[in-house]
Amino acid sequence: MATFGIPNGPWADRYHAAQSTMTTHFQHLYRFRPRARPTRAIFLTITAFFLVVVLLWRPSSQPTENYWLKYPSYRSSQDRPEALPIVHKGKPTFTRNDTLPGNLQKNNPSFHLIIPAKRKSSALCRMLTSAMILNYPPPTLINYGKKLSEGAKEYDHMKDRIASIYNFLDKTQHVHDNDLALILDGTDFFFQLPPDVLIQRFQNILKENNAKLAKKYGLVIVEKPSEQGAPETVQKYTQRVLFSASKECCPGLSRDAGCVAVPESSLPPDIYGWKTDSPSYRTLARPRWIKPGAVIGQVADLKAIYAEILRFIEQNRIPRGDSIALTYLFGRQEYVRELERRRASNPFMEWMYTMIGISEASNLTGLSPRLEAGRRYEHGIGVDYESRLFFNTWKSTRDVEWLRYRNITKTSFAQMLHNVPRERRLLLPDDLAPERVSNPFTQPIFGKNDPPLNPPINETLDALPHPGFYSWRKFPLLTNVHSASVPALICLDGNPSLRSTWWSMMWYHRWARALLRKYVRSPTGFEAAQSALLGGQEWWDLRGGRGGIWTEKGEWFDYSEVCVGYEKEVFHDGLGKWRQENGESDEPVYNQFGQLVKGKEGFSPS
Numbered sequence: 001m002a003t004f005g006i007p008n009g010p011w012a013d014r015y016h017a018a019q020s021t022m023t024t025h026f027q028h029l030y031r032f033r034p035r036a037r038p039t040r041a042i043f044l045t046i047t048a049f050f051l052v053v054v055l056l057w058r059p060s061s062q063p064t065e066n067y068w069l070k071y072p073s074y075r076s077s078q079d080r081p082e083a084l085p086i087v088h089k090g091k092p093t094f095t096r097n098d099t100l101p102g103n104l105q106k107n108n109p110s111f112h113l114i115i116p117a118k119r120k121s122s123a124l125c126r127m128l129t130s131a132m133i134l135n136y137p138p139p140t141l142i143n144y145g146k147k148l149s150e151g152a153k154e155y156d157h158m159k160d161r162i163a164s165i166y167n168f169l170d171k172t173q174h175v176h177d178n179d180l181a182l183i184l185d186g187t188d189f190f191f192q193l194p195p196d197v198l199i200q201r202f203q204n205i206l207k208e209n210n211a212k213l214a215k216k217y218g219l220v221i222v223e224k225p226s227e228q229g230a231p232e233t234v235q236k237y238t239q240r241v242l243f244s245a246s247k248e249c250c251p252g253l254s255r256d257a258g259c260v261a262v263p264e265s266s267l268p269p270d271i272y273g274w275k276t277d278s279p280s281y282r283t284l285a286r287p288r289w290i291k292p293g294a295v296i297g298q299v300a301d302l303k304a305i306y307a308e309i310l311r312f313i314e315q316n317r318i319p320r321g322d323s324i325a326l327t328y329l330f331g332r333q334e335y336v337r338e339l340e341r342r343r344a345s346n347p348f349m350e351w352m353y354t355m356i357g358i359s360e361a362s363n364l365t366g367l368s369p370r371l372e373a374g375r376r377y378e379h380g381i382g383v384d385y386e387s388r389l390f391f392n393t394w395k396s397t398r399d400v401e402w403l404r405y406r407n408i409t410k411t412s413f414a415q416m417l418h419n420v421p422r423e424r425r426l427l428l429p430d431d432l433a434p435e436r437v438s439n440p441f442t443q444p445i446f447g448k449n450d451p452p453l454n455p456p457i458n459e460t461l462d463a464l465p466h467p468g469f470y471s472w473r474k475f476p477l478l479t480n481v482h483s484a485s486v487p488a489l490i491c492l493d494g495n496p497s498l499r500s501t502w503w504s505m506m507w508y509h510r511w512a513r514a515l516l517r518k519y520v521r522s523p524t525g526f527e528a529a530q531s532a533l534l535g536g537q538e539w540w541d542l543r544g545g546r547g548g549i550w551t552e553k554g555e556w557f558d559y560s561e562v563c564v565g566y567e568k569e570v571f572h573d574g575l576g577k578w579r580q581e582n583g584e585s586d587e588p589v590y591n592q593f594g595q596l597v598k599g600k601e602g603f604s605p606s
């Protein structure tokens, strides 16, 4: 494999770019049937002229450097995050009375939720509560309880955070390269939709975008050394990880490739009306730039990206170096892709597309990023322009409405109120249809022989609406009216004033305590074990564990250890402390660093 990186390697000259575009264009031309002879004559002359030009121009474009090889970009076509069998479809094949075979291994990739959080806070507890209610895997908190030495600067905290995330991905035994990970940088997030919706959307976006990238950049046939089998046709560039999108580029980099050469947003150019993208109306810009904060992808890809970020911030000791590094990374990736696209494209076609105004070229004017031959700039980075996964509130708080999709009067006017051109009726996304996603109010069924429920059912505390009467169509869902999407995750990027109001508007807020109790109570024992081994939906992470969080060191903290004391901010229901609602409790009480303060030791992770 190492030879792939060598620009002048033994098989470099055997590389062929697929040039199917040409033929298709001529097929299109031939379909026009001129009516009169003079027209046909003119048409044929022009075609002949174009042909000559094309034939004369092509050879001159051949000897230039192959950027796909110069900056190693190879990815095997077998290794695609969008094809990961991560969402478990179908029913488990065991019945309750079967015994589990001792050698059963969990063979599908896991899904990890990674959150750097040093200490408890109401923001962290809201985030954890929303993740648990929606059945996300138990999160892993990075650096929880860690204190840096006195006098640590902003830079030190940032570097420590990035290094710890990288080390977790790199060194943890149960985190495998082909697992999926969602890394959220901080605690200002609310989950809105369940994890299977998030993961399937991620995979769908990759499929859509990769089809577009295959068309734009073409394919390449990689001939392998004979012992490795037949030649492989791979797409030159693919998308593999998704970051959230921002309306603003990282400040201070306006002359960098990361701000200039990155693709345009996939939203229509007038989606915010005629002032869209005008420099004097920042809130009316289409999200286009990369925004650190939320990212989803395979562990191996994220590890490579975090390694680059870490390398950059170690060389440049500047605050906010992580944002800058990420902007650089994305910019250089797109810069190299554009160089390669220009090299492989036909200059005549380029010229014609520019004339018609459908050129795909990105603007490289005045850019000259420093690139080193033999280094990988291709990281498969993409951005979620339409906020189907991540909605970032930065300069965007006015783009949203809280819609109940059953109320058609409201949904049909929403786009008009926001001046969206070419309105279309906002409909509940397909992946939230009742047959695709379970009703969050359905209570699990418990048998007589099950162990006693913990916590026991209490009519007051566990009151939930009947699932038949309440469903996704009736919940108020935060909707990005412009892109017509219901994001799975909301990033309240440095907007603390919204935290409480938006939290109280989340669909689960009214029933947060009952839903959390339902989550914590979910079956343990046989079903849990089976489900964990099979990679069932509720047990994404092999370690299992319920109603708590892990740290990167493998310690387990119960939800109450982290979040007791924040009930007012989280539940706002006046029912008192979590798990101590009736006044007494035998729950152990821990201090901030996990030491037992009162009560007896409960579940321990080892």
Ligand SMILES: *[C@@H]1O[C@H](CO)[C@@H](O)[C@H](O)[C@H]1NC(C)=O
Pocket (backbone or CB within 6 Å): 095, 096, 097
């Ligand atoms: C499990 O075993 C019990 C008692 O042996 C039996 O009544 C029940 O039908 C069995 N359930 C299934 C699903 O096989």
Ligand SMILES: *[C@@H]1O[C@H](CO)[C@@H](O)[C@H](O)[C@H]1NC(C)=O
Pocket (backbone or CB within 6 Å): 363, 364, 365, 366
């Ligand atoms: C490309 O960028 C340069 C410098 O930023 C600018 O002057 C030029 O107008 C841009 N060209 C196009 C076609 O956008």
Ligand SMILES: *[C@@H]1O[C@H](CO)[C@@H](O)[C@H](O)[C@H]1NC(C)=O
Pocket (backbone or CB within 6 Å): 407, 408, 409, 410
């Ligand atoms: C639907 O929305 C409209 C406009 O906000 C509101 O006046 C009406 O009461 C809503 N209807 C229902 C059934 O919630």
Ligand SMILES: *[C@@H]1O[C@H](CO)[C@@H](O)[C@H](O)[C@H]1NC(C)=O
Pocket (backbone or CB within 6 Å): 458, 459, 460, 461, 575, 581, 582
């Ligand atoms: C249920 O919870 C409420 C509120 O904490 C409490 O007043 C009531 O006594 C509980 N009921 C039972 C049967 O435990």
